[in-house]
Amino acid sequence: MQTFSQDAFDPTVVGTEPRPAPGEEGTASYTDADTERWAAEPAKSKHRTPFERDRARVVHSSGLRRLGAKTQVLTPGSDDFVRTRLTHSLEVAQVGREMGRALGCDPDLVDTACLTHDLGHPPFGHNGERALADIAAGIGGFEGNAQTLRLLTRLEPKIIADDGAPRGLNLTRASLDASVKYPWRLGEGPPRPDGRSTHKFGVYPDDAPVFAWLRQGAPRGGVRCMEAQVMDLADDISYSVHDVEDAVVGGRVDLRLLDDEAERARVVEHVRSWYGGWHDPDALDAALCRLRDTGYLVTDFDGSRGSLAALKDATSQLIGRFSGAAQRATRDVYGDGPLTRYSARLVVPDETADEILALKGVAVTYVMAPREAEPVYGAQREIVADLVTALADRAPVALEPAFAADWAEAADDDARLRVVVDQVASLTDVSAMQLHARLVRKP
Known part of the structure; x- marks a missing residue:
């Protein structure tokens, strides 16, 4: 048997006993801490559970819409039948929701995690991800799953904290935790069977504060929650x-x-x-x-x-x-x-x-x-690298307004490079090619 977690489960560090959130049907197995949000919000209508609200925020997000024009395996538009990142995410959500429901998880919570799992992926699929990973190697790396956390907690415009800091979609702790597929930093993950560290990770160094917040009550050692x-x-x-x-x-x-x-x-x-x-x-x-x-x-x-x-x-x-x-x-x-x-581990x-x-x-x-x-594969990586160079050279003028503001607030060159990477990662396949055509002239 295999389990979908890397370290021994220690039930002694889970925290308080589950109790219902008053008046909110469907959250009986979750604590008040699970439904807490990083930035406090005014009381909401009791007609929806916190996890239903989380799902709605993801469904209405610009990040989810952009997945419709991002590569899954084959480039969008290359065939009317092939899946995009969006259709893939919808299918994952359907499979996950039913599986989670059967195991007693809140289905909206699992649905939210499934819908968010690919939000951070850049244009051109894993090809673009590898290009950005090379570029960002000196600033904490790039990984689609770590970018997902950054988008959910910082980049997606929904909630601004009292101090003016962006809080992204401001999802509940349980939804954010369920969305983190690799709960560790670059190089800190569990070793693979060959003894080498996994190259996958789920958080950048400058997103450590929210990561520490969402992992409160979680066992040590990179254990993932059931959802x-x-x-x-x-x-x-x-x-x-x-x-x-x-x-x-x-x-x-x-x-x-x-x-x-x-x-x-x-x-x-x-x-x-x-x-x-x-x-x-x-x-x-x-x-x-x-x-x-x-x-x-x-x-x-x-x-x-x-x-x-x-x-x-x-x-x-x-x-x-x-x-x-x-x-x-x-x-x-x-x-x-x-x-x-x-409370359990998924057994496969x-x-x-x-x-x-x-x-x-x-x-x-x-x-x-x-x-x-295929030649197009190399050309896609070149487009990504060219865009990072062009935007960095022409920042903040060439950046979108939200990213230009991030650039102005960045403390050093590493932070400014991260802002450029954030913008390039947000692009779809089509918008990346269009922006490249405008900014980069090739002989």
């Missing part, structure tokens, strides 16, 4: 299933290839190359064979309505297979009753984790890895 674990698994499930669906519809993969031992070996090697060489190749091959033998994988896709319907049914069956296995395994350990915050059977990872490997092998060699 964050559900969000993470929902993301993995959606990523694995839907990227393969897109690849099949786009003609990039014929799943009959999985009958071929050599093709399965290719997939396994891509998994180990992209996600870690410690993964057992025999277990991954067995996972691919199990998936093939379920009969869910559509191997005769021809683009007809019948085959599209069969493919959609396959995605539903696989989502149910993965989510259901985790729910049953978790209930086997913890029994009935609501499993919230730090090893075979289920291997199947999800193997399915990711199919998308990597036939879609993502081949794209690495």
Whole structure:
């Protein structure tokens, strides 16, 4: 069995016993501390729970709207069918909401975490993320998940504190904590099986104060709350299933290839190359064979309505297979009753984790890895780097007004570079290319 947290759970540091928030149905398993906001706000209507308000704030945010024009795997506009970051986030929210509800989590809280999980991703997907990570290496790095926290607590315009400081969407402590997939700074995460530190992280140094606030009551050692674990698994499930669906519809993969031992070996090697060489190749091959033998994988896709319907049914069956296995395994350990915050750990059977990872490997092998060699991939990284240079050289004039104000208040060159990175990260694929065309002239 696998659990979606990295350190031993210590129930002695969770804090007060859960008690209902007066008059607010649906928060019975959460404390007043869970529903506290970083900046105090006037009393709100009792018609909605704090978590319902959190979800509404995310739904109406500009950050969520921008995801509609940001790359998931394939560039938006390259195909009418492919998913964007927005459609991916909506699908993650649906999977996570149902899984969370089944385990006793507040569904709006899980929904909020799922909708926010990709808000910080820059233009051009992980390609743009790598470019910004190189540029920001000396100022605390760049990571889409850390940028999400920055957006939720600082950059997204909603609440301004009494001292004039921006507080972003000012979500509840529980919603912010559930949105932090990697609750540690760069280089401080748990070691991987190969002994190296994970390159993923969830907070920049200058966002440490709000991070410390939202983690009050959390166990030490980078343990994630139950709702964050559900969000993470929902993301993995959606990523694995839907990227393969897109690849099949786009003609990039014929799943009959999985009958071929050599093709399965290719997939396994891509998994180990992209996600870690410690993964057992025999277990991954067995996972691919199990998936093939379920009969869910559509191997005769021809683009007809019948085959599209069969493919959609396959995605539903696989989502149910993965989510259901985790729910049953978790209930086997913890029994009935609501499993919230730090009262439990999400349990994922090893075979289920291997199947999800193997399915990711199919998308990597036939879609993502081949794209690495395409000229457009290098051009996208160059656009991101050019934009940072051009905006830094022409700041604050070239910056958007909100970022120009941040620039004026920045204490040093590192802080000013972070402001430029913030603006570039906020761009969509299209707006990045348009801004590049205006600011950068190439011979």
